[in-house]
Amino acid sequence: MVKNVDESSRNDAFCDKISTAIWQETPSAENPYTVNEARCHGYEHLALINNRSFSEVLFLLFQGELPTPEQHQLLERLLTSLIHPGPRHNACRAAMNAAVSKTHVSNILPLSLNVFSGEQGGSHEVFQAMKYLQQHYETSPLDAANTLTKTANTQRMNAAEGDIMLAAGFGTYYGSADTYAKKLVDNLVQSCTAGPHLHWANAMIEGVKDPTISWRIAGVAGACLLDLGFSPYKGELIFQIACAPGIAAQAAEKADSPITEMPFLAEENYVIK
Amino acid sequence: MSSNKRSSNWQGWDQQRNKITSSKGGWKIGEAVYNHGYSMMDDLIGQISWFQLLVLNTTGRLPNDKVATWLENCFSCLSWPDSRIWCNQVAALAGSTKARPVAAVTAGIQASDALLYGPGVITHCLGFIQQARQDVDQGKNLFDIIQKRQGNTLSLPGYARPIAKGDERVTAMYRLSRELGFDIGPHEALAMEISEYLTKEEGESINFGGYMAAFLADQGFSNPDLSRLMALWVSAGVQACYAESADNPAGYYLPLQCQDITYTGAPPRPLPKKPER
Numbered sequence: 001m002v003k004n005v006d007e008s009s010r011n012d013a014f015c016d017k018i019s020t021a022i023w024q025e026t027p028s029a030e031n032p033y034t035v036n037e038a039r040c041h042g043y044e045h046l047a048l049i050n051n052r053s054f055s056e057v058l059f060l061l062f063q064g065e066l067p068t069p070e071q072h073q074l075l076e077r078l079l080t081s082l083i084h085p086g087p088r089h090n091a092c093r094a095a096m097n098a099a100v101s102k103t104h105v106s107n108i109l110p111l112s113l114n115v116f117s118g119e120q121g122g123s124h125e126v127f128q129a130m131k132y133l134q135q136h137y138e139t140s141p142l143d144a145a146n147t148l149t150k151t152a153n154t155q156r157m158n159a160a161e162g163d164i165m166l167a168a169g170f171g172t173y174y175g176s177a178d179t180y181a182k183k184l185v186d187n188l189v190q191s192c193t194a195g196p197h198l199h200w201a202n203a204m205i206e207g208v209k210d211p212t213i214s215w216r217i218a219g220v221a222g223a224c225l226l227d228l229g230f231s232p233y234k235g236e237l238i239f240q241i242a243c244a245p246g247i248a249a250q251a252a253e254k255a256d257s258p259i260t261e262m263p264f265l266a267e268e269n270y271v272i273k
Numbered sequence: 274m275s276s277n278k279r280s281s282n283w284q285g286w287d288q289q290r291n292k293i294t295s296s297k298g299g300w301k302i303g304e305a306v307y308n309h310g311y312s313m314m315d316d317l318i319g320q321i322s323w324f325q326l327l328v329l330n331t332t333g334r335l336p337n338d339k340v341a342t343w344l345e346n347c348f349s350c351l352s353w354p355d356s357r358i359w360c361n362q363v364a365a366l367a368g369s370t371k372a373r374p375v376a377a378v379t380a381g382i383q384a385s386d387a388l389l390y391g392p393g394v395i396t397h398c399l400g401f402i403q404q405a406r407q408d409v410d411q412g413k414n415l416f417d418i419i420q421k422r423q424g425n426t427l428s429l430p431g432y433a434r435p436i437a438k439g440d441e442r443v444t445a446m447y448r449l450s451r452e453l454g455f456d457i458g459p460h461e462a463l464a465m466e467i468s469e470y471l472t473k474e475e476g477e478s479i480n481f482g483g484y485m486a487a488f489l490a491d492q493g494f495s496n497p498d499l500s501r502l503m504a505l506w507v508s509a510g511v512q513a514c515y516a517e518s519a520d521n522p523a524g525y526y527l528p529l530q531c532q533d534i535t536y537t538g539a540p541p542r543p544l545p546k547k548p549e550r
Contacts, residue, residue, distance in 0.1 A: 005468075005478040007439030018529070021538030027531035035531060042539030051544055064539070069548050107376055114383070161285055175282030212282060265293055272307055273296045 022061060041065070055079055058241070062234050070193040071228055077192055078224045081184045082217070082239065084246025091116035091243070095251035100262045108251045113240055116247065120165060121218075126239040129169025129222030130232035136167075137200040137226075145207030152210050164212075169219025170205065177214035185220050195227025297330065309333050324348075332498045339453045340492055344502070346449055347485055350442040351391070352509030354517075356526070360385040360507050361514035368518030369526035377519070381511030382504070389435055390482070392503040396496055397430035398486035402460050403495075409463060416470060431464065431483020432471055442481040450488060458491025 021041070028036040038045040040057065041064050048057050052066070055076045059067040067075060085091060095112040103111070116122050136144050148166040155164045165171035173181065189198060201223045205214055221242075225235035254261060293299075298307035306313040309329055317326060324341035328334060336344075356365040363384040367377030385391030408418050422429060434440060450461075457465075464487035468479035479487075489499060518526045 005439040005472055006476055007437060007441055009437050010435075012436065017533055017535045019535040019537050021536070024536040024538065025531040025534065032530040032532060033528065039541060042542040043544050044541070047544040051547065066545070104373055104375075106373060110376065110379075172282075174286055175284075265291070267302060269292045270299055271292065271294045272299050272301070273294060 021064070058238075059228070062238070063229055067228075074188065074192040074194075074224060075228055077188055078221065078228075079242045081188065082221060082242035084249070085116070085217070085243050086246075087250055089116075089121070089247075090118075091122070091247050092250040095247050096254045097262055099251040099254035100257050100259050102259075105255070109244060109248050112247045112251065113244065116240060116243060119168070120163070123236045123240045123243075125165075125168050125216070125218035126221045126225070127168075127232045127236040129167070129216075129218045130226055130230075130235045132167040132169065133197050133201060133219075133222055133226055134232070136204075137197050141200050141204035142207045144204045145209075148204070148213060149209045152208075152213055165216070166213065169216050169222050170201070170213065171216055172212045173214075173216055176212050178216055181215040181217050181220055184217075185215050188220070188224060195224075197223040197226040296333070309335075311335075328502065331501050332494075336492075339455070343446075343449065343453060343455070343488070346446065348506055349509065350446060350481055351385075351506045352511075352513070354510055354513030356514035356518065358510065358514075359387070360391060361510050364511040364515035365518040365526050368515040369521070369524055371519065371523050374515065374519075377515040378508060378511050381515065382508055385507040385511075386504075392500060392506050394430060394482045395486060395500045395503050398482045399490060399496055399499055401430040402464055402483065402487045402490060405467065406460055406463050406490075415463070415466065419467065419470065429467070429471070431486060432468065432479055433477040434480040438476065439478055440480045440484075443479055443484045446481070446484060446488070455488075455492075458488070460487040460490040463487070 024039040024042075025035045026037040026039075028034045040048060041060055043060070043066075048060070052060075053072075053076070056066055056072055058079075059071065059075055087093075087096075091112045094115040095108055098108055098111055113123075117124055119125055119128065144167075148170065151166045152164055152171075155166075163172045163175065172178075185198070185202065188194065189202065194202075201215070201219060208214075218239075221239050222232075222235060225238060230238060296309075298309055298311075300306050305315070308317060308326070311317050311329070317329075321329075321335070322338065322341050322345070324345045325336055325338065328336045328341065328344070353361070356362050360381045364377045364381035367380050372380070385393070387393040405415070405418060409415050419429065450457075461484075464479055464483055468483075471477045471479075486499070494502070
């Protein structure tokens with residue numbers, strides 16, 4: 001029998017008003033719901049519109065200050081590096097499938113970003129990669145590389161199926177090194193002022209004695225976002241924002257296409273066990 | 274599709290190309306729709322409930338109607354039509370922007386995947402009670418387990434809850450469990466024992482997630498099946514709050530004047546000249 005228990009309110013001290021340090025709206029004289037002036041971390045919104053880029057204001061929103069020229073360059077190039085996860089990515093395929101089946105356009109990006117939320121190949125891999133880098137980047141990259149090499153060997157001996165992801169953001173991609181992720185990293189390192197996380201991860205990957213283990217896109221994003229001062233929580237959000245344009249564009253391309261414009265597997269290729 | 278000849282590293286992926294192999298079932302066009310070997314139209318429609326189908330499709334096991342009834346009531350217990358509750362408020366806010374029903378309801382359901390309540394807590398609740406039972410079976414003292422965990426500032430998943438103490442749903446579902454003829458299993462018994470200890474020591478008690486996890490562990494459910502089954506747990510409450518808000522004029526749900534937000538950030542400042550690189 002369930003004994004009588006106290007079911008009274010805890011009377012938690014909930015706040016009366018929402019507070020924010022990000023955005024300030026000053027009401028117009030005519031109507032307290034309409035805005036006369038808006039400021040982002042103290043800067044007038046209209047001044048930002050006319051004088052700063054989207055990526056600078058994005059940085060300001062999350063960090064509270066405008067980026068330095070070096071930070072701006074790294075963020076700008078990172079955002080463009082991530083702008084499209086590729087049409088084979090499950091999030092893009094979800095967007096295209098929904099588009100041809102005439103899903104309401106308002107739902108396209110939310111549903112695709114849901115698909116894009118995963119721990120392997122999705123945004124949560126970035127969160128976890130950032131956690132991994134935060135925990136290890138002050139240790140020796142060579143020690144970390146040796147640990148990853150040993151773990152890779154163990155996983156291979158156990159014949160694990162799928163990709164080997166030794167630490168989030170680092171491992172194989174379809175069984176091999178992700179050559180394109182490496183190109184993106186090299187480009188960022190050569191063209192921007194790389195910070196300690198990017199350098200550490202590069203040194204770590206160079207120390208891994210397994211040519212199939214390399215950067216994954218989440219590792220690239222995570223290292224850059226940490227160097228830009230983002231927390232893992234903010235980093236995952238920025239990653240979703242960064243990749244959204246490519247996903248959305250894939251859906252828009254298919255919006256007017258017939259349902260036959262996406263594959264529907266033939267009966268002989270659908271096997272019920 | 275052609276296969277790449279150098280496929281040693283990606284053989285596993287190549288084997289899956291252009292093919293779906295399903296143990297769940299599917300539609301054999303012109304023949305039948307199969308769910309884990311059952312013909313849906315011949316064996317299931319009109320004969321089993323939606324909750325039995327939900328369990329069958331998710332876990333591969335067709336539960337009896339009592340388990341399905343228990344689960345259905347379990348879903349009702351997390352479907353309060355109160356839009357102050359976080360997931361419900363998300364749907365109400367969506368309704369107030371005239372978002373479409375599917376968008377609003379899925380937004381509310383997503384919000385419920387949380388660490389404080391909803392489907393997001395199930396893994397922790399189930400893991401705790403399964404581990405506690407294992408520990409007790411191995412001769413460990415239950416109260417040592419609790420005190421050690423609390424001493425390490427770890428919470429006890431499945432106990433206490435936000436906003437209010439106790440949990441009226443536990444009483445109701447405990448009663449239903451007995452009315453449906455379920456005996457008290459080892460996980461449920463242990464969960465209630467822990468609850469009684471906490472009530473005596475701290476005035477806290479088991480919450481609904483803790484009770485649900487313990488009861489269903491006794492029915493043979495484990496993760497990941499359980500957290501998958503509960504994905505839509507809050508849906509009926511979310512529906513209610515969306516519907517009411519969507520029926521009202523846009524923006525009528527908890528409207529805020531500019532002054533209703535307290536700004537705590539940097540004071541107004543001039544935009545600096547853009548530095549040259």
